[in-house]
Amino acid sequence: MNEQIILPEPDPIPLPAPYWLLKFLLVLTFILHIIAMNFALGGGFIAGITDLIGRKKNNQFYTNLSASLSKMLPIATAFTITLGIAPLLFVQVLYGQYFYTSSIIMAWPWLSVILLLIIGYYGYYIYQFNFEKLSGIRAWIVLGSAVLFAVIGLIYTNNLVLMLTPEKWAQKYFTNPHGTNLNFDDPTVIPRYLHFFVASISVAGLLVLIYGLGKINKDEKYGRWAIKYGGLWFVIGTIVQYAVGIWFLLSLKKEFLLLFMGENSLATIIFGVSVLLSLLSLILILLSFNALNPKPLAIGGIVSLFLTIAGMSIMRDILRNAYLQNYFKPEQFDVQIQISVLLVFAVVFVAGLITVGYMLSKVLKLKPTTA
Amino acid sequence: MNYPVWDIPLIGGGLLIGFVAIIHVFISHFAVGGGIYLALTERKAIKENNKALLDFLKKHSRFFLLLTVVLGAVSGVGIWFTIGLVHPSATSTLIHSYVFGWAIEWVFFIVEISAILIYYATWDKLDPKTHNIIGWIYFAGAYLSLVIINGILTFMLTTGSWTEIPFTEPSKKFWLGFFNPSYFPSLFIRTGVALALAGLYSLITATRLKDEDLRAELVQYSGKWLVPAFILIPVAGIWYISIIPPLAREISMGGAPAVTVFAALSVVFSLIIALFAWLGPIKTPRQTSFAFALGLLVIGFMVTAVTEWVREAVRKPYIIYEYMYSNSILKESADKINSLGTLNVAKWVSVKEINDENKLKAGEEIFKVQCQSCHTIDGYNGIKKLVNGWSETYIDFQLQHLDMLKGFMPPFYGTEQERKALAKWLYNLNK
Numbered sequence: 001m002n003e004q005i006i007l008p009e010p011d012p013i014p015l016p017a018p019y020w021l022l023k024f025l026l027v028l029t030f031i032l033h034i035i036a037m038n039f040a041l042g043g044g045f046i047a048g049i050t051d052l053i054g055r056k057k058n059n060q061f062y063t064n065l066s067a068s069l070s071k072m073l074p075i076a077t078a079f080t081i082t083l084g085i086a087p088l089l090f091v092q093v094l095y096g097q098y099f100y101t102s103s104i105i106m107a108w109p110w111l112s113v114i115l116l117l118i119i120g121y122y123g124y125y126i127y128q129f130n131f132e133k134l135s136g137i138r139a140w141i142v143l144g145s146a147v148l149f150a151v152i153g154l155i156y157t158n159n160l161v162l163m164l165t166p167e168k169w170a171q172k173y174f175t176n177p178h179g180t181n182l183n184f185d186d187p188t189v190i191p192r193y194l195h196f197f198v199a200s201i202s203v204a205g206l207l208v209l210i211y212g213l214g215k216i217n218k219d220e221k222y223g224r225w226a227i228k229y230g231g232l233w234f235v236i237g238t239i240v241q242y243a244v245g246i247w248f249l250l251s252l253k254k255e256f257l258l259l260f261m262g263e264n265s266l267a268t269i270i271f272g273v274s275v276l277l278s279l280l281s282l283i284l285i286l287l288s289f290n291a292l293n294p295k296p297l298a299i300g301g302i303v304s305l306f307l308t309i310a311g312m313s314i315m316r317d318i319l320r321n322a323y324l325q326n327y328f329k330p331e332q333f334d335v336q337i338q339i340s341v342l343l344v345f346a347v348v349f350v351a352g353l354i355t356v357g358y359m360l361s362k363v364l365k366l367k368p369t370t371a
Numbered sequence: 372m373n374y375p376v377w378d379i380p381l382i383g384g385g386l387l388i389g390f391v392a393i394i395h396v397f398i399s400h401f402a403v404g405g406g407i408y409l410a411l412t413e414r415k416a417i418k419e420n421n422k423a424l425l426d427f428l429k430k431h432s433r434f435f436l437l438l439t440v441v442l443g444a445v446s447g448v449g450i451w452f453t454i455g456l457v458h459p460s461a462t463s464t465l466i467h468s469y470v471f472g473w474a475i476e477w478v479f480f481i482v483e484i485s486a487i488l489i490y491y492a493t494w495d496k497l498d499p500k501t502h503n504i505i506g507w508i509y510f511a512g513a514y515l516s517l518v519i520i521n522g523i524l525t526f527m528l529t530t531g532s533w534t535e536i537p538f539t540e541p542s543k544k545f546w547l548g549f550f551n552p553s554y555f556p557s558l559f560i561r562t563g564v565a566l567a568l569a570g571l572y573s574l575i576t577a578t579r580l581k582d583e584d585l586r587a588e589l590v591q592y593s594g595k596w597l598v599p600a601f602i603l604i605p606v607a608g609i610w611y612i613s614i615i616p617p618l619a620r621e622i623s624m625g626g627a628p629a630v631t632v633f634a635a636l637s638v639v640f641s642l643i644i645a646l647f648a649w650l651g652p653i654k655t656p657r658q659t660s661f662a663f664a665l666g667l668l669v670i671g672f673m674v675t676a677v678t679e680w681v682r683e684a685v686r687k688p689y690i691i692y693e694y695m696y697s698n699s700i701l702k703e704s705a706d707k708i709n710s711l712g713t714l715n716v717a718k719w720v721s722v723k724e725i726n727d728e729n730k731l732k733a734g735e736e737i738f739k740v741q742c743q744s745c746h747t748i749d750g751y752n753g754i755k756k757l758v759n760g761w762s763e764t765y766i767d768f769q770l771q772h773l774d775m776l777k778g779f780m781p782p783f784y785g786t787e788q789e790r791k792a793l794a795k796w797l798y799n800l801n802k
Contacts, residue, residue, distance in 0.1 A: 006718050008373040013467035014538050016545070022470075075488055078440055081448065082477075082484050089473050092455070092466045100374055100459035107377045107456045114391075114449040121441045169375075174721055177378040179456070336541035338471060345471045345478075352478040355512075356485045359505055363489055366496050 004170040007327055008097040014334035015093070017342060022090055023317070023330075029086035031313045034196075035203065035306070036083050039076035041153065042204025043069055044124065044146030046233055051139035061225050068211060070128040070142070077121050077149075095163065098324065102163035105172050107179025109155050120148035150197060157193040158183040164323035191248035198241045203309070205233025206302055209285070213298055227294055231285045234305075238282050256322050260315065267318045274311030281305040372699060372708075374459040375719040376739050381750030383743075384457030389680060391449045397568070397675045398443035400561065403517050404569030405435050406510035408596065409490075413506055417499045423585050429494045431576045436491045438572075440484065458744065460699040461527075461690045468533075468548060469523050476519040483512030517565070521558050522549035528615060528685070529553040530692045556611035563603030564675075567644075570596030571671045574652060574664035587656040594652025594659075601645050616692060618778055619685035627779050630684045633677045640674040687745075687779035696781035698744045705784050713737050713785035725792050734796025737789055741781075748800065755800045767794040 015022060047069035054062025091099055103110045123145030127138055134141065162168065162183040172181050183189055208230025216223030249257055260271040284301035288294040321328060379387065409432055416424035455462045466473065486509035493502055526533065526548050533548035570593050577589040612620060623634045644667060651659045651667070690697045700708065708716050714723050720736040722729050738746075738754070746754045758766055770790050774782040783790055 011463045011467045016470045078484050082480050085477050093470050096463045104375050104377045104456055118445050173375045179377045336538050338541040338545050340542040341471045341545050345475050348475045348478050352482050355482050359489050
């Protein structure tokens, strides 16, 4: 029974676009989602801790920063959710039979994501709208929300790893068909999760740094402080991340580990470049701390880190296909291109970007009075 | 049969979907109607240079933001999560048939969410005209997202010629499925509902205003937002009913007593809202209290609940009309299941061959893959009560003619031996 592998058939409906295009959209929208998610999750932890430090030290810089973060967190959450819809769509298009099955096996934890999200999200709004009123407990509210979001991430890692291991489904399902399983027996789940979690702290540190860059012209002292303070979160997070990353790599099956160690040249190159880019961003950010003009250095660091995230996301995709290599054969997809629908999508997409751009341009013009 | 069945004792999957869906529908239609309410009312306030009205809108937009962006949006994702768990095959069909339909909707979501966040954050900061434009952009995004989802939702009941068009004509298949026979009547009904909910929700904030005159003016103004619905919903409703499949019409008009009662309740509750909206906010705005407004909103919620329930129920025995039955069996795979057997075709069953020892277990497994999408054992729509007092032969007789005797049920598919095993297990539930 333990060795039984049951694999649902892929959906009989053909793909409406070539595999590569759907894959490209999957990875691209995942990158956008994960950046917003890092701001929303890591930002919550940084806001809460900064708030606590501010109270203890009675230092206005800390309190100001947490007040500013309180306004960014609901926005980051809104975009995490909205940007998350697209990769959730494309993963169901390409990997539906794996995704639905693993979700059903752990249905209750998976569904609880919705409830946790609603509570955590309202927590962020309570933090923003009652920032002055709630002086004492507000930090704990935002930290509580951040913890709920961290739990959501953990559930996601459980499911998205379970989805890649059909060998475990039958045994789990027949032992417990009530959807209350988890996937902690998989040794990669914890390090993989921590890899995402620690990244969210680092990247949210960069959000604070970007915020500092925006402030530097108006209030140089505060701006420089925010650059250093956010940068420090980033630097410490990234150093911890190297340890967690190695742990994650070593937790993988040897054949997957070797993919990134020369066996698959594309995977190896992306891995190498990504690690170098993260080192580069670390150095640039550190240098920006005391530079006369921190902007160019910091922006360089930010760009290299976003490229690192892109590289890591591509690696994640390579790893997914490696996990599923015995079952998932992209060349077997039947493709029937819906040209007119694709055209409408392209037009709507461009029009949507222009509309959002128009609105942002109106907001950015306000900067002097509101920033 | 392709996916494991999530076993949810007592409540069952259908009720779970209903719970999430009703909350979402009740808020998402407000998210659409409330959008045009904000944009139009702001325009009026700017024109009249009415500062008090603008202040009201500012407060109302906060309520709007907190309700639609959090609970409205997340419950929408919640429906997606829930249907994927309860009806994975049907979800997969909807996803795969309309991949770029969903992607287009996603773009509208991005516009919508960006607009409402900016709208709320820039009161008194942007010049009034530009701020109003952002409000209109929000409404456009929200309404267009309804325009998209309406195509996919109506497709499930009136698949139109979608089932006949081969996959080799993918674009034609997409558009004909999308703009299916019930697309427009449904769009008009939903538009009416959205406008009515805009009125009902704004009565909640309007009745709490302190300034007597402004309060009376706004209560009456908000009440009038229900008027288009009084006309749109009945007209489009009759159109809708005339266009849906005959069996669906029958189910709602006597064929299935529970569905008929709910359909009648939907009409009665709607009439109550119309009457009291007329007598209260429109005719006597000064006497209309917050409690009264809340009462109307609660009845509005009940209308949403029963109507959604009916809309789901009349689609039986299908989940996607003429294509997939409510238990996820594809109509075209019926012959295959009859010859190979349910247990052989179903992937996630622990019994593959029936013998004397495992007959009951086999019956239970067959129940799981063929019946459990609608029935629980002893909870919601519980089968134990339904077959109580029936003999084993009578159960077997029923199973042979399910689609004839109970029009809203799919036929039983499988071998004779399997049917007998299921009958035995069902009979034994009450022994």
